[in-house]
Amino acid sequence: AAREPLKVMISGAPASGKGTQCEMIVQKYGLVHISTGDLLRAEVAAGSEFGKKAKEYMDNGRLVPDEIVTDMVVSRLSRQDVREKGWLLDGYPRSFAQAQSLEKIKIRPDIYIMLEVPDEILIDRCVGRRMDPVTGKIYHLKNFPPKTEEIAARLITRPDDTKEKVKSRLETYKQNTEAILATYLDLLNKVDGNRSREVVFSEIDSLLLSVQENVIKAKNLD
Numbered sequence: 001a002a003r004e005p006l007k008v009m010i011s012g013a014p015a016s017g018k019g020t021q022c023e024m025i026v027q028k029y030g031l032v033h034i035s036t037g038d039l040l041r042a043e044v045a046a047g048s049e050f051g052k053k054a055k056e057y058m059d060n061g062r063l064v065p066d067e068i069v070t071d072m073v074v075s076r077l078s079r080q081d082v083r084e085k086g087w088l089l090d091g092y093p094r095s096f097a098q099a100q101s102l103e104k105i106k107i108r109p110d111i112y113i114m115l116e117v118p119d120e121i122l123i124d125r126c127v128g129r130r131m132d133p134v135t136g137k138i139y140h141l142k143n144f145p146p147k148t149e150e151i152a153a154r155l156i157t158r159p160d161d162t163k164e165k166v167k168s169r170l171e172t173y174k175q176n177t178e179a180i181l182a183t184y185l186d187l188l189n190k191v192d193g194n195r196s197r198e199v200v201f202s203e204i205d206s207l208l209l210s211v212q213e214n215v216i217k218a219k220n221l222d
């Protein structure tokens with residue numbers, strides 16, 4: 001039977017492992033990964049008007065205004081590849097207003113995954129995080145170092161990954177979480193993100209497999 005493309009939302013505090021898990025999910029399920037953080041960082045790197053505005057907020061660990069982010073996400077979600085392959089939304093919605101924007105245009109996921117990691121571990125993960133500007137791959141100095149010297153030499157640190165900024169990002173996250181969860185309570189699956197990346201992925205994998213089964217069944221009943 002043809003597989004109905006999956007629609008997945010992944011959420012969690014800064015450095016809870018969203019980007020890391022998304023890489024693994026995309027590899028297996030071929031979904032289109034839409035990360036608002038990545039889209040915004042690309043705008044900043046391109047030096048667009050959008051990017052200039054967004055940078056001020058991002059560098060201070062605050063949310064970029066809804067209208068900028070929502071337009072970006074909605075236009076990405078309407079592209080053909082998303083309809084064919086399904087989507088994996090990472091870092092959006094991040095406020096009640098953003099969740100409502102999607103509800104209004106009837107965009108809902110099949111599953112809402114929330115990664116849970118204790119605060120003190122999040123700070124260590126942010127401070128040790130490095131990014132490969134060539135491949136976009138995420139590393140960690142201790143937990144997940146790159147395999148070659150060549151990659152190690154070109155890694156960069158995100159400007160918002162200092163201890164102080166992580167604390168304010170975490171604060172912002174906590175202020176918004178409850179209001180967003182209320183929108184997706186029926187689809188919510190909490191996953192303990194304080195385990196190895198492979199173990200976390202295997203739990204997410206089995207959740208996605210069972211959701212995929214249900215999507216196929218529902219389609220056959222139509």
Ligand code: AP5
Nearest residue numbers: 014015016017018019020036037058064091125129140197
């Ligand atoms: P965004 O890029 O979304 O940042 P974030 O939510 O803070 O999440 P991170 O990218 O920091 O972490 P992650 O959960 O992806 O973890 P990762 O896999 O890298 O947003 C950045 C900014 O953009 C926001 O602050 C805001 O200003 C703006 N923005 C974005 N979306 C917006 C929106 N919707 N509205 C308004 N503004 C928005 O892992 C972290 C580290 O831990 C890595 O080093 C990794 O190797 C390591 N690690 C991962 N998994 C494990 C594991 N299981 N064990 C050990 N180490 C691990």
